[in-house]
Amino acid sequence: METIRLTTAQALVKFLDQQYIEFDGEEQRFVKGIFTIFGHGNVLGLGQALEEDCGGLEVYQGRNEQGMAHAAVAFAKQMRRRQICACTSSVGPGAANMVTAAATATANQIPVLLLPGDTFASRQPDPVLQQIEQPHDLTVSTNDAFRPVSKYWDRIMRPEQLMTALLHAMRVLTNPADTGAVTIALPQDVQGEAYDYPASFFAKRMHRIDRRPASEAALEDAVRLMMSKRKPLIICGGGVRYSEAGAELQAFAEALHIPLAETQAGKSAVPGSHPLNLGGVGVTGNGAANAIAKEADLIIGVGTRFTDFTTGSKELFSGPGTDILTVNVSEFHALKLEATPVVADAKAALIALRQRLEAAGYRSGYTTEIEAARAAWSEEWKRLAGIQYAAGAFTPEVSGHLDEALPEYAEALGSCLTQTRVLAALNRLLGDDAVVVGASGSLPGDLQRMWVAEAPHSYHMEYGYSCMGYEISGALGVKMAEPDREVYAFAGDGSYLMLHSELVTSIQEGQKINVLLFDNNGFGCINNLQMGHGMGSFGTEFRARNTSTGKLDGPLVGIDFARSAAGYGVITYTARTLEELEQAVADAKRQTVSTLIDIKVLPKTMTNGYGAWWNVGVAEVSGKPDIARASEERRRFLQQARPY
Numbered sequence: 001m002e003t004i005r006l007t008t009a010q011a012l013v014k015f016l017d018q019q020y021i022e023f024d025g026e027e028q029r030f031v032k033g034i035f036t037i038f039g040h041g042n043v044l045g046l047g048q049a050l051e052e053d054c055g056g057l058e059v060y061q062g063r064n065e066q067g068m069a070h071a072a073v074a075f076a077k078q079m080r081r082r083q084i085c086a087c088t089s090s091v092g093p094g095a096a097n098m099v100t101a102a103a104t105a106t107a108n109q110i111p112v113l114l115l116p117g118d119t120f121a122s123r124q125p126d127p128v129l130q131q132i133e134q135p136h137d138l139t140v141s142t143n144d145a146f147r148p149v150s151k152y153w154d155r156i157m158r159p160e161q162l163m164t165a166l167l168h169a170m171r172v173l174t175n176p177a178d179t180g181a182v183t184i185a186l187p188q189d190v191q192g193e194a195y196d197y198p199a200s201f202f203a204k205r206m207h208r209i210d211r212r213p214a215s216e217a218a219l220e221d222a223v224r225l226m227m228s229k230r231k232p233l234i235i236c237g238g239g240v241r242y243s244e245a246g247a248e249l250q251a252f253a254e255a256l257h258i259p260l261a262e263t264q265a266g267k268s269a270v271p272g273s274h275p276l277n278l279g280g281v282g283v284t285g286n287g288a289a290n291a292i293a294k295e296a297d298l299i300i301g302v303g304t305r306f307t308d309f310t311t312g313s314k315e316l317f318s319g320p321g322t323d324i325l326t327v328n329v330s331e332f333h334a335l336k337l338e339a340t341p342v343v344a345d346a347k348a349a350l351i352a353l354r355q356r357l358e359a360a361g362y363r364s365g366y367t368t369e370i371e372a373a374r375a376a377w378s379e380e381w382k383r384l385a386g387i388q389y390a391a392g393a394f395t396p397e398v399s400g401h402l403d404e405a406l407p408e409y410a411e412a413l414g415s416c417l418t419q420t421r422v423l424a425a426l427n428r429l430l431g432d433d434a435v436v437v438g439a440s441g442s443l444p445g446d447l448q449r450m451w452v453a454e455a456p457h458s459y460h461m462e463y464g465y466s467c468m469g470y471e472i473s474g475a476l477g478v479k480m481a482e483p484d485r486e487v488y489a490f491a492g493d494g495s496y497l498m499l500h501s502e503l504v505t506s507i508q509e510g511q512k513i514n515v516l517l518f519d520n521n522g523f524g525c526i527n528n529l530q531m532g533h534g535m536g537s538f539g540t541e542f543r544a545r546n547t548s549t550g551k552l553d554g555p556l557v558g559i560d561f562a563r564s565a566a567g568y569g570v571i572t573y574t575a576r577t578l579e580e581l582e583q584a585v586a587d588a589k590r591q592t593v594s595t596l597i598d599i600k601v602l603p604k605t606m607t608n609g610y611g612a613w614w615n616v617g618v619a620e621v622s623g624k625p626d627i628a629r630a631s632e633e634r635r636r637f638l639q640q641a642r643p644y
């Protein structure tokens with residue numbers, strides 16, 4: 001047997017360099033590159049291997065391990081999971097910083113390969129710097145924290161273990177039904193240890209991603225169910241996009257005259273302006289999709305995980321005559337809500353189903369309802385787009401919370417801009433081909449309702465984990481995936497403050513991203529949530545400590561975000577009027593380096609709900625009557641919702 005003597009780390013790099021995937025007959029390199037932050041836990045092992053021979057892998061330098069791993073997650077998501085980046089960190093805190101990103105990947109079912117350094121396998125120098133000593137179990141290290149948030153976890157205690165570990169890593173990373181974070185912990189000493197690896201291990205490997213066909217029996221069940229229904233509604237989830245099934249979903253809807261609604265992950269599979277596309281559904285859905293959902297007698301969930309935001313905590317389509325049909329490549333998701341399951345690739349299943357339903361002469365029973373719902377939402381959209389603040393006589397969208405404080409905000413921010421008006425303007429200004437990126441705060445809800453995404457894959461929302469700080473790191477990953485498109489990160493001020501370090505990486509890499517920062521001086525959506533459930537404003541506005549009350553109810557803490565980002569070399573703007581915003585967007589498009597527009601918007605001017613419930617925990621004991629009312633309302637909704 002021919003062998004090659006390499007260190008564990010060198011073998012790892014050589015193997016990753018030889019992985020390819022085949023999808024619909026097209027071959028592609030699987031690992032584009034590797035994000036690194038070196039420390040003593042990885043620099044002399046994996047760092048040495050990459051310096052000596054990184055093959056075709058690109059090597060990037062991250063700023064924060066969570067940020068760089070989020071960039072890798074966003075890259076893979078925008079590549080529809082057909083190409084990934086790996087990430088290596090040092091031992092201890094560097095590794096711990098990646099745990100959040102691992103969870104983001106796993107929650108969203110996005111492949112990412114994480115390679116944290118680990119403590120010594122030999123234990124000779126223990127305890128090493130950054131080692132946690134657990135007297136009850138010496139095998140435990142920080143990296144065990146990746147176990148619950150990874151789809152595959154391994155620790156390489158001997159060089160030869162690497163071979164089985166990497167083959168299993170590839171199995172999970174390329175599995176469309178069950179992928180997510182793969183963590184391979186690399187003890188510091190083992191990374192540099194040598195072994196005679198079989199040369200065959202480094203041969204080019206092609207991993208075919210098959211389109212799993214639906215079984216005849218499942219198709220028959222689905223057709224039988226559909227033939228008995230007159231008001232079906234398709235819910236287009238992220239699986240439609242990963243399967244490249246947008247055109248087929250559109251053809252399916254057109255042929256059978258069935259409206260469709262979008263989840264956050266499914267948006268931009270079918271053009272937003274299509275007459276059968278009702279837009280976002282659920283807690284952050286719009287009036288049209290939610291109205292049709294409430295009346296539907298069949299929900300056809302294609303490639304969706306049916307999260308609480310999509311199902312309105314299982315209250316939205318809970319009528320006694322409403323059935324669920326699922327098309328999902330994952331059995332786990334297909335079997336949710338006691339659905340009639342079609343476990344299959346979305347594109348393959350939609351083609352097969354359409355053929356059978358057309359042959360059976362199926363057409364839904366909708367007459368004018370779809371058009372009417374769309375028209376009503378269009379009027380509402382225009383109203384939202386036109387909302388302007390007027391001192392003294394203004395009722396914000398989210399009213400009855402901070403109404404009296406709005407003049408103070410207008411003065412402190414120096415702006416009267418409303419969030420809904422800004423979003424409508426941006427939808428017009430950015431251009432259809434631009435990719436919008438978001439994750440957390442009030443913006444995902446507003447975007448799901450208001451953003452009309454026309455071009456395929458122009459909407460990139462991480463709403464599985466809704467992780468603050470993903471927006472900017474994510475935009476970098478999206479730009480790496482789609483260098484020819486303008487990429488816009490939509491971030492709240494809270495989210496920006498939490499993590500924006502990879503903005504510097506975007507400058508370093510010459511990967512232009514645009515940050516649209518919505519500064520409303522606080523954790524706006526959480527303020528809405530607490531005050532909407534009977535609490536006061538507590539710990540969510542950005543106010544200084546008040547020396548007379550001892551509380552955080554002093555003056556507003558203003559931040560000049562444009563000035564802060566300018567220090568990184570970012571081209572920055574501040575927008576306090578629509579004219580300033582228009583000029584800033586026009587100028588930002590002309591730039592070749594990353595830009596940031598600090599948009600000052602009034603709190604409470606985001607969209608409000610459109611008839612879908614969200615089950616959030618409410619105190620059952622409180623001296624406040626409003627909280628008791630909220631708790632009572634929750635009990636009432638729970639009785640209407642599906643219990644499981």
Ligand SMILES: Cc1ncc(C[n+]2csc(CCOP(=O)(O)OP(=O)(O)O)c2C)c(N)n1
Pocket residue numbers: 440441442443465466467468469491492493494495496518520522523524525526
């Ligand atoms: C990492 C992380 N921590 C906490 C949360 C909970 N959370 C969700 S939105 C939010 C506040 C967001 O504030 P901001 O980014 O300013 O957006 P706004 O709601 O004001 O538009 C918080 C704390 C989260 N989603 N992610």
Ligand SMILES: O=C1C[C@@H](O)[C@H](O)[C@@H](O)C1=O
Pocket residue numbers: 439440441442444445466467468525526
């Ligand atoms: O707690 C949350 C509330 C949501 O409105 C928000 O979008 C999300 O980021 C979150 O974590």
Ligand SMILES: [Mg+2]
Pocket residue numbers: 492493494518519520521522523524
């Ligand atoms: Mg905010």
